[in-house]
Amino acid sequence: MSVEYVVKGYITEFCDKFGVKLEHLKGKSRLLEINNTRKLLFYMLRKVFKLKHREIGEILNRHHASCVHHVADFDQLKDMYSLYSDMYVMALEIALKHLDIIRKMKTTDVSPEKKLIETLMNSNYKLRKKISKYYAKKEREDQNSRKELQS
Numbered sequence: 001m002s003v004e005y006v007v008k009g010y011i012t013e014f015c016d017k018f019g020v021k022l023e024h025l026k027g028k029s030r031l032l033e034i035n036n037t038r039k040l041l042f043y044m045l046r047k048v049f050k051l052k053h054r055e056i057g058e059i060l061n062r063h064h065a066s067c068v069h070h071v072a073d074f075d076q077l078k079d080m081y082s083l084y085s086d087m088y089v090m091a092l093e094i095a096l097k098h099l100d101i102i103r104k105m106k107t108t109d110v111s112p113e114k115k116l117i118e119t120l121m122n123s124n125y126k127l128r129k130k131i132s133k134y135y136a137k138k139e140r141e142d143q144n145s146r147k148e149l150q151s
Contacts, residue, residue, distance in 0.1 A: 003102055007049055010098040011059070014041060017094055020088075026061040039077070040087050042070035048095045 015022050025038045041060065045051045046067065053064035053071075058066075078084040133151045 001061040003105070006098050006101050006105075007045070007051070007059075010044075010049070010095060011041070013094050013098075014044070014091060017090060036074075036084070036087070039070045039074040042067050043078075043088070044091050044095055046071045047075075048092065050098065091103075091142075122147055 011022060015025070018040075020034055020037050024034050025041060027034075029035070038060070044054045045059070046053065051059075053067040056062075056067045057064045062070075074084065074088075078088045079102055
């Protein structure tokens with residue numbers, strides 16, 4: 001299971017909860033209900049799920065600049081009007097379940113071997129640096145243990 005899969009599950013549950021179709025959120029509709037729900041979804045994906053504006057734009061068929069606008073707009077609206085803050089609370093309740101799934105995925109998938117493999121895949125330079133830090137740390141520990149034995 002990937003983070004993208006969990007986010008898609010969130011979007012599906014979000015649409016069900018707010019009674020809109022994903023096609024409407026991706027569409028050009030300017031109906032107030034759809035527009036406000038769209039802004040909320042942009043806000044949740046950015047602030048709660050920490051997706052990049054470009055990623056959100058790809059999901060909802062918008063330019064990344066529209067994402068920036070919608071996130072900022074909803075942030076102001078939820079502070080001014082209780083309707084928007086209530087919508088945010090409802091969306092956050094859904095998000096918490098999905099964030100818990102992501103958290104569990106990250107804690108169960110991370111092993112030292114996997115971290116080393118990811119580092120190797122990212123950059124040999126980073127791997128060499130980590131290995132040299134590891135051996136430097138081991139050397140310091142060995143020196144400290146020798147000093148303790150001599151004392």
